[in-house]
Each structure stands twice: as structure tokens, then as C-alpha cells.
Amino acid sequence: MTEERTKYGRVMLKISGEALMGDTAFGLHPPTVQRIAREVKSVHDMGVEICMVIGGGNIFRGLQGSAQGMERTTADYMGMLATVMNALAMQSALEELKIHTRVISAIPMDQVCEPYIRRRAVRHLEKKRVCIFAAGTGNPYFTTDTAATLRANEMSCEAIFKGTKVDGVYDKDPNKFDDAVRYERISYDEVLQKHLGVMDASAIALARDNHLPIIVFSLDDTGGFKGILAGEGTSTTVHD
Template structure:
């Protein structure tokens, strides 16, 4: 395989499938199956998952909730998604550990870097919940930070589009897909790959990002085996 250790970033919205809210069991099962394929080949895999299918902290102001309180609610939503994904993976016989940036020892382990690395070395899938554990940071930032801490080879951002386009392909039929970009090109074109904090972390630490379609069967396996899937930012 092209990579030994990766961090997979999934959005909470992706778990909704065709629903308006919550977790679609079929989509959850699909993701678990795709993850199992690469883990069975010996890949060390960590996952950061968002919570937007349940609650987004950035929306807190609209309903009269303080932003800090709203961000903490969003962090709890990521733990719920992490528990769901953990259950789906273990149902397929994949050993997992859920580590949280906020201490809640009744449902998951606290995040400790050395412990996370040791779990990966033992072949367990590590799911990072509760973001960074701090308000005002997105799960994109958590993905970049955790990837750097565990010395991942790459951040794979699983989305519902097959890469980065010159414009939003769902709105502009003339948008063109780009196979590879430098960090500077992304900045110059003002392309929304990740939030700026997350993107800068990857840039400063030389950590490549690949944006790809997670919903297409076998894309994850093909990507880690070295096929040109999605768009590479390096």
C-alpha cells in the first residue's frame, strides 16, 4: 500500500445519507465496510468525524445559545457519531477504540497521544471524538492536529464529491476537477478545502490532503493502494 498510517476525516452530514437529520444505518454500514477493507490489509487508520448531522456549534447563535456552549454541544454530537461508527465496525469484527478530547470515561477513553499511537500499532481503528476538546475549533482542525500528532502520512477528506473543482460542481455545470494542487495554489484560488486553521496546520507540517468521494464503493481502498483518486493538495 502507498500509505502506512492515515487519518480519515468524515463529515457528520455524510452519515445522514438521504435523510434530513441523524444517522442513516445503510450509510453507516457502507462506511464500516469500506474501512474494514483497508484495515484488513494492515493499514493503520484513525478517524475524525463531524457532528453536523446532529448539531453544529456555529449555528448556536441562531437559536439563542452561546457559541462556547454550542461548540461543546457539537463536540458531544461527534462522540455520538463516533460511538455509532465504533459499533458498526465492531459488528464486522474490526477492533476499535474511541478517544475523546473531553473526558467522559463511562463511554470512551480520554485522548492521550501515546495511547492512540499504541492502539494504531496494535491494528485497532482509532476514532477521535469531541474535536480538539476546545470551542472555536472545527473538526477539520481536529483532524489536522490529530494527524500531525500521530504522524499520519496523509489526511483523507471523504466527501460526496470526487475532488476539488474550480467552482462548486453542484451549482456550476462548467466546474472542472483538478487532480493536484499545491497549498499555495489553494490559497491563491481561495478554494474551500478545509477551514483556514486546519489547512495552515497541514501546510506548515508538510502533511498532504486528499479530497475524494467516500460514497463511491472501493474508492478508499483504491486510494490507499496508490490509484489516482480525488484531488491531492501537497
């Protein structure tokens, strides 16, 4: 696997909070969390340094709360706390697999996780610890997509791997349209112009400005994360 390790020595894995729900309607589904942890372990075993950002939509989504009359800033902070809960669940699952893991929060809460200090986080990665960045950027009005792109740049990641329920980026929703066409490669500008919803516009623009490729793949396929890193399987690369 040396060739693949050379290509991607350090990566960011971004997944939604909904990915942890499994078939349930809300919250965490422990067998699903454990399955994703095994996917992360398989890549960690290749020698790849891994950062993670997990959304909080399975517990609370700030925009949804805002739409229902809650003050937006408060709703966003609640969403950030949801991401910390998901990060702790993933840490527990990874450490069950003997993978040393650190949850690093943009909002200080020293009793449960570390505060974000860039140099300390880089050192964790160098020691082959998985770093899960929680609480978004620490600011309301920013999504976990933007947080993942920001942290990926700060950690000098070589790519963002976005695990979704579909195996790439399509010109329209493949779950609704049989004639949806998957892109093999697509530029950041095309994603923005066509409103393809890979990540929010701020995240795409930040990735574009720093020439950070985004690889979209299906997290539902067992072995999918490792396979994509090894150059196998189906995905879409968003690039310059």
C-alpha cells in the first residue's frame, strides 16, 4: 500500500450526523457508529493520518431550529454541541478498536475533550492519533462542511473525503431520477454554478482557494473508504 500512502498521507473524513443514525429516525445507532469506526480503522492501518468532522443533524440542526422560531445563534450553538456528542461516540467506538483518538472542540469544555490548539492537533496526527474536530468552527452561521474544510487546510490535509449515501456527485438526485449522471471529475466552479450541493458555497470556495480536492464517495459500502484511498471503487473528485 506504499503508493497509496504516498498519495494521501493525511486526509480529512467529513460525514454527516445522519450517517450515524443507521435505519433509525433520530440519534445514534451504535452498530452503525461501530461500522464506520471499522472503516476508519482500515484506513488508519494503511498508515494514513486521519482527521474527522461529524455533523450534528441526527441530534439537532441549527437551521431547522431557527426555522421554527428559535434565535439563530442559539440554535447554531445547540447544533455545535450535538457534534461534540457525535464525536465522543465515534471516539469511544474507535478506542474499542485500539485506535488512539482525540476529540478536539472549538468550544472549550475541558472535562470532556481538548480545546483546539493547532500545533497540538498536528502533533496528535504525527503520533498517528485520529483527531475528531467538534463544535464546528466555534462560530454560528458556519456549517460543519466549512469547519471540515478549514481544519483540513490548517492540518495540511491532502484531500477531503466526504462520505455520503451516494457514490459521487450527480447532475440531479439519483434517488429520484433514473437518468441522473455521475461526474467522474468536476471543478469547484461547476459545483458552485450548478448548485450541486456537494458542500455549502463557503466550503467549496475555501477548498478552491487552497487547491484542496474533495472526493465524494458512498460511506454505505463496506470497505468503501479504504477502497477509494487505494484508487478503487466509484467516487467523484472536485478539483481545480
